[in-house]
Amino acid sequence: MRVVEKRQLLSADEISRTLKRLAHEILEMSAGSGDLALLGVRRRGVPLAERLAKLMKESAGLDVPVGTLDITLYRDDLSTVGAQPVLHSSNIDFSVDGRDLVVVDDVLYTGRTIRAAMNALFDLGRPRRVRLCVLIDRGHRELPVEATFIGRTVQTSDTEIVEVRLREVDGEERVMLVDRVSD
């Protein structure tokens, strides 16, 4: 079994333009919402949320708070693997009660990560509204989860993986479609 790069889905430039567009969309569809906040899902949802907040500040002068959410404790696939995944901290220094939240992640796939993120979120309080923003929607949902703000929708097969590489985490900036092939 090895991994083969099939094609590039987004270049660095395209990522940047997509995020700009998403930032505008979120602001437009949250007009007047004084309690807007972004929550990045660890790992790559975090730099994406931070960039969106920065774009919102630049274009509309708005200070939108950003929190980070580690959903490891809420996963539904723990103890099906040999060792427990390493935990990281969530970091939300504002109250979620009554907030208009946008959860941010890099790829929406089966929907299980977002289900876990909702559970984590609701243990912290009661937001007024929760919407989802993702860079890539790759289909294959296994739960009734949908994103309101989508960077790009991509058709994928089961063996393929969408690899989002961000400079803050991976040192490079692009989105690749890779495939697993048996040798």
Place this chain on the structure above:
Amino acid sequence: MLRSLPHLLGIEGLTRDEILFILDQAKPFQEFQRNPLKKLATLRGKSVALAFFESSTRTRISFATAAARLGADSMNLQAEASSLKKGESLSDTIRTLEAMRPDGFVIRHSSSGAAAFIAERVDVPVLNAGDGMHEHPTQALLDALTIRDRKGKLDGWNITILGDIIHSRVARSNIHLLSKFGARITLCGPPMWVPREFEAIAPNVRRTACIEEALRDADIVMVLRVQTERLHEPALAPEEYILRYQLTRERLCMARPDALVLHPGPMIRGLEIDPAVADGPQSAVLEQVTNGLAVRMALLYHLVGRAPLDAPHPAKDRSNASD
């Protein structure tokens, strides 16, 4: 990282990296204690057997709360109510508990080595909550976490441990742990409670019977409970203990100005520790309790949470699921 650690029996066998890993994994659980809703489903369906053959309130409640907050159930065995009184052997008691198929054991026992004894006989993880005079690893871990949080780092401190050292598993575990982090350790108490052999347990351990000398340059002072039942073997009247070894405010001033005061609890106010010190700004006793909960949650998550080491891996690799 803890893949190769099936049990937590003591600190002596842990590496620096393993200890740091446990402390790092306790951090999310420290934050968790501030959540409005302190209930996870992470260990839902798992049960932890709390086999406390020696009475304990604080450690037992701490482990029971840790399990409950992770969503696990606990089976509660307490010495007073146990069948041991009726003459059942330890082996049989454990076998009985094991027949109810817990996913892990937390053991406290009055015999040194009891936790290892049980670990050899069961197929699930065993966490040592204190075995005789041997080790109390979760206490040392929560002490280390408290030190790191309050003092900013764990390495290279001058540590003074005061009190009944020879009978203290807390002292032993702490000596093992802190010496792995380059601590200079001073043991101080009535000479019959601080034997020479302790200087050989780890590098950089010295003894003194003089509390003033012990406290000079101390960054951290760990006060041990006086087990009052032992004050009579041989006779050391409580008044004499207080006179010579109580950690008073005046004595604490002999340590470094920002010295941290730790006590594993329960405290006997007015005996080994001056109430003003126990409640003072340098004391971290309450944080120790909160940190104990976090450390125990981290350990239960990693040791009890994982699948048996020979479990099959899932067929589908969910690389996009979450990382």
